[in-house]
Amino acid sequence: MNRFDRITSILIQLQTKKVVKAQDLAEKFEVSLRTIYRDIRTLEEAGIPLYGEAGVGYSLVDGYRLPPVMFTPEEAMAFVTAEKLMQRFSDDGLQNNFSSAMDKVKAVLRGTEKDLVENLEGYIEVKEHKRDNRPPVNTLDMLLKSISEKKVVKLEYRAFGKDDNTERHIEPIGIFHENDNWYTIGYCHLRESYRQFRIDRVKNIQLTDQDQQERESLKEYRLKQQAKPDCELKKVVIRIDKGVLRFIQERRHYYGFVSEVVYDNYIDMTFLTPSMEEGIARWVLMFGDYAEVLEPDSLKERITELLDKISKKMQLSKTY
Structure with a gap:
């Protein structure tokens, strides 16, 4: 990026954030702090009303607005x-x-x-997966509003495997998309602890006037969860034929994929997973005729147990 483009981009950053740190700009544009300080002085000399505070960052003076920025063809795409x-x-x-x-x-x-x-x-087309149970049309919007305004939301929520809805008052700390679903994590007043909720199981949502307590951010919460000593991760090594790799490559990360060793006709994949007996065991069944569990033996035993159950059910169905 040449200097003119970088200075223009710095100006855009100043418009999109209340405070911008010089260190963040240096990392973003991969230049030194001295270069950023020089670019800031250039903006000030050009008449841009900047306010800088040592140890805090730079801001545009309140009320100052620039005319719309022209977009490049790549940005338009x-x-x-x-x-x-x-x-x-x-x-x-x-x-x-x-x-x-x-x-x-x-x-x-x-x-x-x-x-x-x-x-x-x-x-451009992104294929849509239709679901029978769609959430209320404004669920994500309401959750984001709750987070930004620090207000409690009231949910009618149907947990997995339940026939009835429960009323929950929660304080959301963030939303995230994973495994083709949206989720929110929030402090649940009913359970008096943090809980995770799947968005498509929300049947109704309302923003209340009740203020939230001071809570940690979603990032802080997830870092704490990962650091918990009681979350034991178990090592799993699976040998998989190369022929099925393209069918499972995307999903493997959901089961704690760590590394792989590639050979001529197969790949040895290593996982660290907290859910060996149910999660990764059932996943391996999907392509088990192209896979071999190298370790641990307990995973082999669990898969054999599941296969026995499936076999018995299939044999039973033949008698009817």
Whole structure:
């Protein structure tokens, strides 16, 4: 990146955040702190009203706004892709908000970029997986509002395997997408501890007037969970034929994939997993005719036990 582009990008960063640290800018643009200080002085000499405080960072003076920034063709293409992903991976409420934001973005595009966006929209598709039990249309939007406004939310929630809903008052600390589902983690008043909730099991959601207590962030919570000594990870080594690798490569990370050793016709994969008897055992059954468990023996025994159960059920079904 040349100096002009870097200074322009620094200015954009100053518009998108309340406070920007020089160290963060140096890491982002892979330059020295001295270079960032020089670029900041250039912006000040150009008349940009900056406020800097030692040990805190730089800010634009309140009330100062710059005219819309022109987007490059590559950035315009990224917007189209992001819009398609939002349509696939979010609920209706968040989709509508993003669509509205995209209209504003498209309004400041130059003519050539507008044509580019319009032409590309028909060439990008993210296949949607339809679910029978869709969450309320504004679930993600309401959770994000709860987090930003520090308010408690009331949920009607149906836990896995249950026939009835339970009413929960929770203080969300974050949302995340994993295994093709959205989740939130929050302090549950009913259980008096942190709990994880799957978004598509939320049947109704309301924002209350009750203030949240001071809680840790989602990042802090997950780091603590990973550091807990009672979360014992067990080593698993599986030998897998190369022919099925492309079918399982993406899912292996959900079961604690750590490393692999590649041979001519097979691959030895090593996992560290907290759920050996149920999680990884049932996963291996999906491609078991192309796999061999090298260790531990307890995993072999568990898979054999599951196969015996399946065999008995299949034999029983033949008699009816």
